[in-house]
Amino acid sequence: MEMVLSFEKNISLAKQGNRRELAKLLTLIESGERLPIEESNNSWVLGVTGPPGVGKSTLIGVMIEEWVGRGEKVAVLAIDPSSPKSGGALLGDRMRMTSADNGESVFIRSLATRNHPGGLMPFLDSMINLLSYCGWTKIIIETVGSGQSEIRIVAFANRIMLVDGPDRGDIIQAEKAGIIELADAIVINKSDLPNADNAANSIKKSLEYSNKNNDTVVMLTSSINNNGIPELIEELDNLKVNKERSILRIKERLISAWDYKLLSNSSLDEILLDLQSGAINLDEALENL
Numbered sequence: 001m002e003m004v005l006s007f008e009k010n011i012s013l014a015k016q017g018n019r020r021e022l023a024k025l026l027t028l029i030e031s032g033e034r035l036p037i038e039e040s041n042n043s044w045v046l047g048v049t050g051p052p053g054v055g056k057s058t059l060i061g062v063m064i065e066e067w068v069g070r071g072e073k074v075a076v077l078a079i080d081p082s083s084p085k086s087g088g089a090l091l092g093d094r095m096r097m098t099s100a101d102n103g104e105s106v107f108i109r110s111l112a113t114r115n116h117p118g119g120l121m122p123f124l125d126s127m128i129n130l131l132s133y134c135g136w137t138k139i140i141i142e143t144v145g146s147g148q149s150e151i152r153i154v155a156f157a158n159r160i161m162l163v164d165g166p167d168r169g170d171i172i173q174a175e176k177a178g179i180i181e182l183a184d185a186i187v188i189n190k191s192d193l194p195n196a197d198n199a200a201n202s203i204k205k206s207l208e209y210s211n212k213n214n215d216t217v218v219m220l221t222s223s224i225n226n227n228g229i230p231e232l233i234e235e236l237d238n239l240k241v242n243k244e245r246s247i248l249r250i251k252e253r254l255i256s257a258w259d260y261k262l263l264s265n266s267s268l269d270e271i272l273l274d275l276q277s278g279a280i281n282l283d284e285a286l287e288n289l
């Protein structure tokens with residue numbers, strides 16, 4: 001009881017803008033603690049994914065500046081910023097470099113999936129909920145890459161933005177992973193480089209062929225020249241939630257929850273051994289689980 005009460009104090013401090021308390025609470029959530037916060041259903045969360053090096057972090061940096069200029073408070077969860085020049089570290093540096101007075105309005109937190117073999121499922125929702133409760137009006141989840149596990153992570157957002165580069169190869173990666181169907185907005189960044197227009201057209205074609213989701217926003221940006229940023233923010237702020245994509249996202253979340261249940265089952269090791277020895281088959285294993 002006392003524990004819960006002391007969390008309440010921490011939560012109220014975090015809500016008043018105390019960043020150290022907020023960071024502490026996020027660490028508590030990460031270690032499996034449940035905080036007494038009501039579930040919010042009006043948090044604004046954007047999942048950002050895309051192939052390595054297309055400029056996701058740089059783009060998020062300029063988007064943050066735009067949002068902060070409009071009076072928003074932006075929190076970023078950077079997942080697996082493993083490469084030293086990406087994710088949390090890069091954003092942190094950039095924010096320190098650009099505007100000293102951004103401090104109050106920007107919060108960046110890195111998360112490593114390697115610390116969580118069962119996935120981020122059990123606490124991503126709680127973290128988002130806490131951030132939203134504490135008054136962060138724009139919450140961004142950045143993941144590196146565009147494979148299945150990244151899709152699972154950005155599916156915890158209620159809006160998804162795929163960032164691609166002007167190379168055809170980047171887009172093929174995204175097509176393979178199936179992220180194009182899930183994305184509310186597809187941004188071809190590095191529009192200052194040749195071929196960006198072609199890349200955008202190729203994405204539009206690919207959306208036409210799939211013949212669904214033709215409300216997907218396709219935009220060109222350059223995060224180093226600051227081109228297309230206010231337009232992108234405008235589109236994102238006014239996104240209508242598409243029902244089909246919403247169901248796809250919920251499905252990915254359900255699969256995450258399912259995987260987590262399986263991987264955290266206390267008799268998993270035993271069952272694996274029984275499977276290996278042939279004592280049981282897969283159906284029986286599922287039954288036992």
Ligand SMILES: Nc1nc2c(ncn2[C@@H]2O[C@H](COP(=O)(O)OP(=O)(O)OP(=O)(O)O)[C@@H](O)[C@H]2O)c(=O)[nH]1
Binds near residue numbers: 055
């Ligand atoms: N020409 C050009 N370069 C850019 C643009 N945006 C980012 N870059 C450069 O692209 C490189 C990668 O940028 P990041 O923002 O780290 O890309 P990222 O997608 O976050 O990379 P990972 O997190 O490692 O996947 C950096 O050298 C950036 O300076 C852009 O609009 N135009």
Ligand SMILES: [Mg+2]
Binds near residue numbers: 056057058086087
């Ligand atoms: Mg990055």
